[in-house]
Amino acid sequence: MLIVDDFLKSRLAEVIEWFPDGVYVVDGEGYTLLVNSAYEQLSGARRAELIGRHMAELVESGFINCSVSLLVLQTKRMESLMQNLRNGKQVIVTGNPVFNQQGDVELVVTSVRDITELNRITAELDKARGLSALNRHRYHVADAQETNLIAESPIMKDIVEQIRQVAPYPTSILLSGPSGCGKEVIANAIHQLSNRRNQPFIKVNCAAIPEALLESELFGYEDGAFTGARRGGKSGLFELADKGTILLDEIGEIPFQVQAKLLRVLQDMRVQRVGSMQVRSVDVRIISATNQDLRSLVEQGRLREDLYYRLQVVDIRIPPLRERPEDIEVLIDFFFDHYRTTYRIDKRLRAETKSLLFRYHWPGNVRELKNLMENLVVSVPSLVIEPYHLPPHIQRLQSDGPTVRPLREQLKSMEREIVLTALRQHRTYRAAARALGMDHSTLVKKLKQWNVKP
Known part of the structure; x- marks a missing residue:
């Protein structure tokens, strides 16, 4: 266990007493060194019960359900997570590593903030509103009729209009x-x-x-x-x-x-x-x-x-999802918000993480995207989802650079969009074919090939 100079320890203890939030300090091996009065009041535990005890022991005894200090010692970077205390309170804990000259973690200083009341108020607001952020991307296709369809791309909006018709x-x-x-x-x-x-x-x-x-x-x-x-x-x-x-x-x-x-x-x-x-x-x-x-x-x-x-x-x-990239962003937001709300875990995706997810080609389509969002919400201990939390095959996109679809695939996609735009602007197949400068029979063949029935 790290030996801390008595004078330094007393000065550090004096400083942290001024903090309004709980402060918890462990050494480089995970043993408790210091806690302040705010933490004692928040947790209902006396510092004499904690100092000298290892964080793994406190988790095992049920004092806390997880330890951000042990996570910081493992990752050697700042980490945040939600923690449940023995007295039933919910707190956000943020652990920061303190390094020595050799680059090893000597201390982990953790700030602890009570969010029990905040969670209660948030739950009441959600209940009062009756609606949550989950609905903001849903595409309404009938009067007062919710179908849970998420359609941002032109292709999916056309499909939604078609099913509304039939x-x-x-x-x-x-x-x-x-x-x-x-x-x-x-x-x-x-x-x-x-x-x-x-x-x-x-x-x-x-x-x-x-x-x-x-x-x-x-x-x-x-x-x-x-x-x-x-x-x-x-x-x-x-x-x-x-x-x-x-x-x-x-x-x-x-x-x-x-x-x-x-x-x-x-x-x-x-x-x-x-x-x-x-x-x-x-x-x-x-x-x-x-x-x-x-x-x-x-x-x-x-x-x-x-x-x-x-x-x-x-x-x-x-x-497939790769042919409707406009839907990827709204689907990520929808399912991430859904699982955050369902499991009552306040997390967010860093901008760089979302950028990688947008570039991924999603061979498993919506099902793969949905499952990954649930995985990130429940299995990542940090409150912020970083690129390194993503599966390795998605992380590799960082070094691969922007993904470029094959030219033939891009041209086919563009041709389809141009034809569908012409059909929306003209009343008949023949009028659309004339505007596009192609034969009527060629247009009909292309529509059959794409399984499109305007």
């Missing part, structure tokens, strides 16, 4: 796009914007249900239909979704033998349980979702062509 009708909708891009969120919005919003919304992952059970799960079965069947039979998911909506996720994984029966439901809105001759009418809005190219599955003979055309009456493609 949601009131019972038309089948196919949602396509890479994993994690937000297909389920779009499906939720379609259901909420329809007149079925107060009816069941059943979600089925076709890839998660064993092939042998999928037919009986979707359409139900009669008593004794097969070994192990429940006595009295069982209603299928289509029956349970009657008058509502059903989402068939991973539709490309549906077995070929089940496809004919699903086609019959789409055509006639009637279901027939396994082992039954009786046909039951249902009124169900069907939304399908996939991250596969269904046209390719049709060509391979893995998906019926007639079923494909029944599923994609309205085809909506959700682009």
